[in-house]
Amino acid sequence: MIELAQALSTDPVLLENGPAIENAGMAALAVGLAAFGAGYAERGIGAAAVGAIAEDRGMLGPGIVLTVLPETLVIFAIVVIFLV
Amino acid sequence: MRDLELGRTFQQTNGSSNLEYVNARVRARRAALFDDDDYRKMIRMGIGEIARFMEETEYQREMNALGARYDGVDLIEYALNQNLAKHFHDLLTWADGMLYEQIAAYLRKFDAWNAKTAIRGIYSGADAEEIEDDFISAGEFDEAFLASLSTADSVEAAVELLEGTIFGEVLEPALVEYQETDVLVPIENAIDRAFYEHLMDGLRGSETTQAQQLYAEFLEAEIDFRNARNALRVAFSGADIDHSEFFIEGGVLFDRADIQSLLTEPGALADHIAESRYGERLADALVAVREAESLIAFERALEAAILEYSDRLANVNPLAVTSVLAYILAKEREVENIRAIARGREVGLSEQEIEEELVII
Secondary structure: OHHHHHHHHOOHHHHOOOOOOOHHHHHHHHHHHHHHHHHHHHHHHHHHHHHHHHHOHHHHHHHHHHHHOOHHHHHHHHHHHHHO | OOOHHHOEOOOOOOOOOOHHHHHHHHHHHHHOOOOHHHHHHHHOOOHHHHHHHHHOOOOHHHHHHHOOOOOHHHHHHHHHHHHHHHHHHHHHHHOOHHHHHHHHHHHHHHHHHHHHHHHHHHHHOOOHHHHHHOOOOOOOEOHHHHHHHHOOOOHHHHHHHHOOOOOHHHHHHHHHHHHHHOOOHHHHHHHHHHHHHHHHHHOOOOOOOHHHHHHHHHHHHHHHHHHHHHHHHHHHHOOOOOHHHOOOOOOOOOOHHHHHHHOOOHHHHHHHHHHOOOOOOOHHHHHHHHHOOOHHHHHHHHHHHHHHHHHHHHHHOOOOOHHHHHHHHHHHHHHHHHHHHHHHHHOOOOHHHHHHHOOOO
């Protein structure tokens, strides 16, 4: 146990004083979270859109447009990549 | 789980409620119902024209399927019933989870209808086929169970079949009363009461999200309006009836103790409704009941009011079961309106008289 603690305390990665995740990593995480949010939003809209299309084929166009609207979230998040 | 013995077709579903999907479909169908222009057109038609008009609309499939067996008003009526059953069955095939349970609990309304139809039919000596024609298979009872209900050879046998359904418990004392008096009223009341008192089954646990509250509010409104209607019927008939026999628990407008005292005069009852949370919505109807003392006008106003009220509840939260229930009410109303027009035409009522029978919002 003590040996393990000693080994950890001398681990070069942990001793380094920098952040755990670098800027690029953080930006990737941000895009990932944004995509997650967009996916969750699309779940509900997609279900409703399929319901509407089932009743009326004419809703196919509006249905697709509304379903992918939350995708704009991810596009904004991609901007972050160019900022780092 | 399928329980053949009780004739149940309602199954347990897994997963969470798919409110988005069901709401989108239901709202599309709600929007496709007949509007007042259609009704106005139909009022001026003869029976044949109404049938032809229906063939060009939503009811096409049912009209064609039943066209060979029936004609005239009967054809219209059976097509309406079959279409109603189809749509409500669709609701159940779409819904999952909690939503399914709530819709299913509400659709037991048709079990109550079917149970009453069977018992009335048996009592009046109708044959099994006639009874079966009048079933609306939108509820929990499946075809086989309904068939066995219609072929029961006595009221007692039918009640025995209903044992084990939600109606079983309340039917036992009612059957004793029926055997003593030979009138069906206690049995019919028991069935209605069992349905309304089981409505709240869908409200499981202590979850109090907004959607849950709306659902509860909808059911309370339905029970209140039913109580108000029953109370007014008794009040208008002037009969000396113990109202607690008809009273349905679960509403917020009346309680068992005060309803009897309110019944002594319609005015007091109208005041009581005016002070409740429905007062504003029912203002016009209450004026009608105070002035004209016409029960029919009040009942129509009451039905229009609950339709409007349910539409409002459906729009408060776009993702709640209330929009489905509002659609069920609206669809039932459409079927009743068309039936009223067809029946009115058949017996030769004037356009004015038929229009008074319709509930259009």
